[in-house]
Amino acid sequence: GINPPVSAMFRNQYDTDVTTWSPQGRLHQVEYAMEAVKQGSAAVGVRSNTHAVLTTLKRASSDLSDFQKKIFHIDEHLGIAIAGLSSDARVLSRYMRTECLNHRFVYDTALPVGRLVSQIGDKSQACTQGSWLRPYGVGLLVAGYDQTGPHIYQTCPSGN
């Protein structure tokens, strides 16, 4: 459904934890997490037959501070651009780097990009189904190159 304006959302009775459905069949906590992604500055990904490219607009929290880093190197063949909670992004980034490194150690090849993104999706979905968890408040654009060519993927707190 169409999201109500932010001020209208706080009238929901069914938004205190992620394991509560609303009568309209929505999980408001997940939608609030997706709002955190939308509040982040822009990240754009483009793919051709030979390349995958990420571009981001880095925002500074104040006039004196540095601009927030938004692109993270994950492996030789894979990188991400983030929008949302940078601390959640660090956690996912560390997970992705470990997965890629383990795969290289065992198989001496690049972890296929789609498979890693599926794993992120499964991790994200798990956080929408446990009352002791909260969804990740970050969306990723994943750019990578594997045996099936260049790819751009998008992840989202819902696990979609």
Place this chain on the structure above:
Amino acid sequence: GKRDTAVCSSQMLFDKTYMAAPQRAATSYANPAASSRTQQPIVTGASVIALKYKGGVMLAADTLGSYGSLARYSTLSRLRPIGASTILGGAGDYSDFQFIMSRIDEKIIADDCENDGCSLEPKALHGWLSRVYYGRRCKFDPLWNDLIVAGYRDGQGFVGIVDKLGTTYEENFSASGFAAHIAMPLLRNSWNPDITEDQARQLLEECCRLMFYRHTLASTQIQIAHVDETGPHVSEPYRITTKWDYEAFKHTEYNGFW
């Protein structure tokens, strides 16, 4: 105790037949609560020989399963196609080879289910086998094999070796077991990077013939397998000829001796 282990390990390394069973009990990987001795191979396959040629890779192995010194199973397939670009050749314990083959088949099926166009390439299979075999070696419960992973992908040939200790390397050509001593000199003399498919086949047959002359656990029924850009192909088992009509063997007054 620890000293026994060191003595037994060196026995394993230097015992000619690799058949000695060390005395120290070890836990099994499958069931940590159980205790089992470090293994000895039961039904064994003899050597596997593999080489790269111009346009592919080729392997040869005989089809004999030996039960100790008894030539028990005359047609065992020790060369198995895997996916679209690889063949695995297994020497050593045949049941361990069957075990690892079923694990590999599970991985191939899992890849198919992902249905994302990504498939296991030869060096990835080689890397995975190397980790599995080294892990088992560390638990003193080895898979008693000498494996050769041979594949051809994107115009590149690959020949990789993994053994029961987890020893791992790549080569242009290799032979396992006794063939490492007997057939390798022949391969070293004759191999060059531009060897053709027919030349490779003749070279491998000559190696198999030599193995039969010199190795008591080899047989004349062999399989040749190759991988090229059309994928893996394993031949039906066939007999190679051997030459016995030497003048010296005709001296019947010496009752077949010379």
